[in-house]
Amino acid sequence: MALIVHKYGGTSMGSTERIRNVAKRVAKWARAGHQMVVVPSAMSGETNRLLGLAKELSPAATTPELQRELDMIASTGEQVSVGLLAIALQAEGMPAVSYTGWQVPIETDSAFTKARIQRIDDQRVRADLAAGRVVIITGFQGVDAGSNITTLGRGGSDTSAVAVAAALKADECLIYTDVDGVYTTDPRIVEQARRLHTISFEEMLEMASLGSKVLQIRSVEFAGKYRVPLRVLSSFTPWDIPIDEEASSGTLITFEEDVKMEQAVVSGIAFNRDEAKISLLGVPDRPGIAFSILGPVAEANIDVDVIIQNVSHDGKTDFSFTVHRNDYARTMDLLKSVVVPKTGAAEVTGDTRICKVSIVGIGMRSHVGVASRMFQALSNEGINIQMITTSEIKTSVVIDEKYMELAVRALHKAFDLDQPAAA
Amino acid sequence: MALIVHKYGGTSMGSTERIRNVAKRVAKWARAGHQMVVVPSAMSGETNRLLGLAKELSPAATTPELQRELDMIASTGEQVSVGLLAIALQAEGMPAVSYTGWQVPIETDSAFTKARIQRIDDQRVRADLAAGRVVIITGFQGVDAGSNITTLGRGGSDTSAVAVAAALKADECLIYTDVDGVYTTDPRIVEQARRLHTISFEEMLEMASLGSKVLQIRSVEFAGKYRVPLRVLSSFTPWDIPIDEEASSGTLITFEEDVKMEQAVVSGIAFNRDEAKISLLGVPDRPGIAFSILGPVAEANIDVDVIIQNVSHDGKTDFSFTVHRNDYARTMDLLKSVVVPKTGAAEVTGDTRICKVSIVGIGMRSHVGVASRMFQALSNEGINIQMITTSEIKTSVVIDEKYMELAVRALHKAFDLDQPAAA
Numbered sequence: 001m002a003l004i005v006h007k008y009g010g011t012s013m014g015s016t017e018r019i020r021n022v023a024k025r026v027a028k029w030a031r032a033g034h035q036m037v038v039v040p041s042a043m044s045g046e047t048n049r050l051l052g053l054a055k056e057l058s059p060a061a062t063t064p065e066l067q068r069e070l071d072m073i074a075s076t077g078e079q080v081s082v083g084l085l086a087i088a089l090q091a092e093g094m095p096a097v098s099y100t101g102w103q104v105p106i107e108t109d110s111a112f113t114k115a116r117i118q119r120i121d122d123q124r125v126r127a128d129l130a131a132g133r134v135v136i137i138t139g140f141q142g143v144d145a146g147s148n149i150t151t152l153g154r155g156g157s158d159t160s161a162v163a164v165a166a167a168l169k170a171d172e173c174l175i176y177t178d179v180d181g182v183y184t185t186d187p188r189i190v191e192q193a194r195r196l197h198t199i200s201f202e203e204m205l206e207m208a209s210l211g212s213k214v215l216q217i218r219s220v221e222f223a224g225k226y227r228v229p230l231r232v233l234s235s236f237t238p239w240d241i242p243i244d245e246e247a248s249s250g251t252l253i254t255f256e257e258d259v260k261m262e263q264a265v266v267s268g269i270a271f272n273r274d275e276a277k278i279s280l281l282g283v284p285d286r287p288g289i290a291f292s293i294l295g296p297v298a299e300a301n302i303d304v305d306v307i308i309q310n311v312s313h314d315g316k317t318d319f320s321f322t323v324h325r326n327d328y329a330r331t332m333d334l335l336k337s338v339v340v341p342k343t344g345a346a347e348v349t350g351d352t353r354i355c356k357v358s359i360v361g362i363g364m365r366s367h368v369g370v371a372s373r374m375f376q377a378l379s380n381e382g383i384n385i386q387m388i389t390t391s392e393i394k395t396s397v398v399i400d401e402k403y404m405e406l407a408v409r410a411l412h413k414a415f416d417l418d419q420p421a422a423a
Numbered sequence: 424m425a426l427i428v429h430k431y432g433g434t435s436m437g438s439t440e441r442i443r444n445v446a447k448r449v450a451k452w453a454r455a456g457h458q459m460v461v462v463p464s465a466m467s468g469e470t471n472r473l474l475g476l477a478k479e480l481s482p483a484a485t486t487p488e489l490q491r492e493l494d495m496i497a498s499t500g501e502q503v504s505v506g507l508l509a510i511a512l513q514a515e516g517m518p519a520v521s522y523t524g525w526q527v528p529i530e531t532d533s534a535f536t537k538a539r540i541q542r543i544d545d546q547r548v549r550a551d552l553a554a555g556r557v558v559i560i561t562g563f564q565g566v567d568a569g570s571n572i573t574t575l576g577r578g579g580s581d582t583s584a585v586a587v588a589a590a591l592k593a594d595e596c597l598i599y600t601d602v603d604g605v606y607t608t609d610p611r612i613v614e615q616a617r618r619l620h621t622i623s624f625e626e627m628l629e630m631a632s633l634g635s636k637v638l639q640i641r642s643v644e645f646a647g648k649y650r651v652p653l654r655v656l657s658s659f660t661p662w663d664i665p666i667d668e669e670a671s672s673g674t675l676i677t678f679e680e681d682v683k684m685e686q687a688v689v690s691g692i693a694f695n696r697d698e699a700k701i702s703l704l705g706v707p708d709r710p711g712i713a714f715s716i717l718g719p720v721a722e723a724n725i726d727v728d729v730i731i732q733n734v735s736h737d738g739k740t741d742f743s744f745t746v747h748r749n750d751y752a753r754t755m756d757l758l759k760s761v762v763v764p765k766t767g768a769a770e771v772t773g774d775t776r777i778c779k780v781s782i783v784g785i786g787m788r789s790h791v792g793v794a795s796r797m798f799q800a801l802s803n804e805g806i807n808i809q810m811i812t813t814s815e816i817k818t819s820v821v822i823d824e825k826y827m828e829l830a831v832r833a834l835h836k837a838f839d840l841d842q843p844a845a846a
Contacts, residue, residue, distance in 0.1 A: 016479040053507055056439040058514040065520070066513055072521055073506035076499035083496035084476055090489055091481040097488070098495055102525070103570055147526050 002171035003035045003129070007139065007161035009177055010044035012235040013081050016088075023088035025239040026134060030094055032243050035129040037168065039139045039161035040085055042077025050074050067112035071141070071151045075101070078138035078157070085136050096134040099124070101150075102143035106160065108150045115150035117142060117159070117222075120167035137164055158219035166226035173223070173230050174250075175215060180234035181251035182207065182214055184417040185269040190409050192418040196267060198252045203267045206360040206394045220253070227255050265363035265370055266415040269408050273355040273401050275305060276328040277387065279320040280335065282346025285312035289343060293319055296338050302327045306356065306389050306398065316346075320387060322398065325352050354386065355404040358396040359411055371395045377414035383407055425594035426458040426552070430562065430584035432600055433467035435658040436504050439511075446511035448662040449557060453517055455666050458552040460591065462562045462584035463508055465500025473497050490535035494564070494574045498524070501561035501580070508559050519557040522547070524573075525566035529583065531573045538573035540565060540582070540645075543590035560587055581642035589649035596646070596653050597673075598638060603657035604674035605630065605637055607840040608692035612831050615841040619690060621675045626690045627653075629783040629817045643676070650678050688793055689784035689838040692831050696778040696824050698728060699751040700810065702743040703758065705769025708735035712766060716742055719761050725750045729779065729812050729821065739769075743810060745821065751775050777809065778827040781819040782834055794818045800837035806830055 006029070008022050022040070030036045050073050054061070061067050082098035089096035101108075104124060108115035128135045139157025142150050152159055158175060165173035180195060182204065187193040199207070201224040208217045214232055223230045233250025283289055290309065297304060306322045323331050328350065335348050364370045374395055378385060383406065387398035399407060412418060429452070431445050445463070453459045473496050477484070484490045505521035512519035524531075527547060531538035551558045562580025565573050575582055581598060588596035603618060605627065610616040622630070624647040631640045637655055646653045656673025706712055713732065720727060729745040746754050751773065758771050787793045797818055801808060806829065810821035822830060835841060 016476055053439055054510055057507060057511045069506040069509045069521060073503050076502050079499050080496050083492040084480060086492045087477055087489060088480045098492060
């Protein structure tokens with residue numbers, strides 16, 4: 001007997017018919033002898049509907065007071081879901097009880113609309129599990145020290161599920177999604193993309209942050225921190241497939257590096273075309289220069305991704321970084337009006353027509369020549385590399401966006417990702 | 424400066440445009456210097472939509488476990504309303520904060536779907552009022568000792584508003600509704616029906632329970648118990664009418680009997696055609712007979728309204744009562760199969776084509792001949808009286824339903840309710 005956490009997305013909860021299917025699937029697991037905790041999202045479209053009503057009354061939630069009310073409103077979507085799922089399970093003859101974030105309680109800070117979980121009290125849930133009940137907990141939300149309802153931000157139900165699994169020391173947390181696992185790259189771009197049976201936690205982090213949007217990144221961080229075995233699998237399989245088959249489907253996110261050593265050097269190719277690059281040329285190379293450039297950017301709440309500064313010549317250096325394309329114009333204005341006068345930079349240049357392509361693999365740590373193989377593959381296709389950054393398990397290049405698909409396909413092939421992995 | 428509670432129904436909260444109007448009206452009161460607490464219902468149709476979803480999964484909520492989940496689901500309607508109204512007020516530049524039942528907290532028993540309020544903690548609300556904030560509290564719901572969400576049953580928002588007003592010792596509780604006050608009788612039946620400027624608490628109780636469905640009966644009981652001055656007024660007046668005019672509109676439910684002594688003997692005519700009458704004839708007249716008849720009926724959860732037992736002849740008596748028409752067939756079956764064999768009654772008869780018409784007036788206490796004037800008026804119209812019951816401030820007759828409108832009109836005229844009251 002294991003303690004299992006299931007997480008179902010909004011699509012799986014999209015109608016009473018689908019909720020009934022979720023109930024049947026959960027009941028199957030419970031009848032197999034497992035203690036079951038379920039974290040469902042709001043019915044698809046519901047959170048948008050609720051926030052849309054709020055927006056009609058106040059276009060922007062610019063104050064903590066307004067954000068508190070948004071959380072009050074948005075959190076009801078999940079509350080309806082848990083109640084409906086509990087009813088569906090009871091209708092299946094399976095004892096079940098639902099809890100909101102404040103009832104568990106799931107304690108968070110007071111950062112309304114983007115709160116962080118601080119502590120989960122598992123006492124009430126454990127008592128129900130011991131009594132043979134399926135426990136259903138609202139995703140996406142918690143309660144702060146002042147008894148205010150908070151939400152974790154969009155996609156926060158993944159994080160809730162992993163946090164609950166961590167608090168309960170669950171044997172596995174299964175995330176049921178629209179996709180059937182994590183792929184070597186996006187199958188819409190590379191037809192030969194394969195589903196990975198396992199992926200390491202660190203690789204998953206890099207894949208998630210680079211745009212393979214299977215899981216919310218914070219949920220992966222949480223899983224890593226608390227070593228929660230996490231499985232991404234399809235919610236579209238029939239509810240009554242054999243439980244053994246279901247339990248080994250999808251992609252398992254693991255913490256055992258030894259397993260990976262025997263496998264491919266590179267696990268996947270990630271990419272992102274939401275960014276724009278900006279360079280300050282001829283910046284005087286003195287201590288504190290990076291801060292005097294990025295300080296004002298951070299203050300303006302603009303997120304920076306890649307940052308590159310190369311060695312200097314004649315006391316001058318070039319400083320480059322990427323921001324989201326939506327922030328490009330604002331960042332350029334800021335640099336020209338504030339940063340250039342302050343730093344004495346010679347010039348500001350930028351380009352929105354770029355993309356970032358990355359190879360990700362825990363095997364890169366112990367294999368030399370991985371990056372050069374990447375550069376060779378791109379060179380063979382005549383693709384010019386504009387920027388390069390590397391980390392222990394990832395190498396990223398910034399290239400002209402028109403080459404993105406070509407680069408992803410070339411790299412997928414160069415690292416033998418088209419071939420089925422050894423079993 | 425007064426402490427005022429406003430209650431708005433689902434129609435008033437039916438769209439963001441209407442919510443904006445409610446916010447403007449409340450802001451007007453707050454800017455006039457009043458401390459404001461607002462109790463809104465769910466947006467019209469929302470509670471039915473939510474319970475409809477639950478019903479698709481489980482047609483009947485027959486267990487406390489299922490009823491708990493219904494409350495979990497249904498309570499979200501009001502939670503959305505309070506959040507939206509708080510946002511609308513903030514958008515008007517008026518500080519406002521919303522609370523659910525459990526946040527106040529409004530403590531109830533654990534009778535899910537029909538809980539009763541036990542205690543309201545006013546500390547948090549008072550702090551907000553002192554800080555100049557409008558406080559918005561969910562109607563219809565509370566929290567039990569086990570931190571489960573409970574609801575008060577349909578229409579419970581009236582009760583919430585009055586209970587909150589009682590806990591805060593509010594100066595007045597204003598119930599904004601689809602009608603502009605309490606009338607001498609239903610204007611759809613008697614064209615000359617007039618709005619009452621004031622009505623006593625006891626009269627209001629009788630009027631409410633007899634079908635003048637302006638206020639939920641429990642809210643009137645609450646108002647009486649805690650002496651909360653209650654005003655029923657229209658939510659359809661423009662939000663910007665002068666506050667003095669608004670504050671004296673509608674019908675005020677008072678506790679000062681002296682005021683009433685100078686006014687009409689009868690305040691209104693109530694009626695009800697939802698009932699059916701049932702008689703057991705030739706019942707042996709012995710101690711315990713009423714219980715042996717009504718005990719099984721109560722056990723079957725059938726509500727009984729009028730009960731009549733007249734003097735006996737030859738050791739036999741006739742026992743009559745009324746039930747809701749929906750319960751008529753079930754009650755007849757129960758009497759024939761269980762009660763008749765047990766009591767030795769000679770016969771069971773019943774009739775669904777009846778109605779109940781009542782005159783209500785606190786003045787009846789001190790005026791003789793009120794009932795006989797009623798019987799005379801009915802006699803003049805050739806209406807036969809089937810049953811009669813009386814209380815201190817009410818006299819009811821059961822008659823053939825086809826005479827209902829005629830009887831109401833005749834009584835309305837006989838007691839001079841067509842004439843404007845003295846100012």
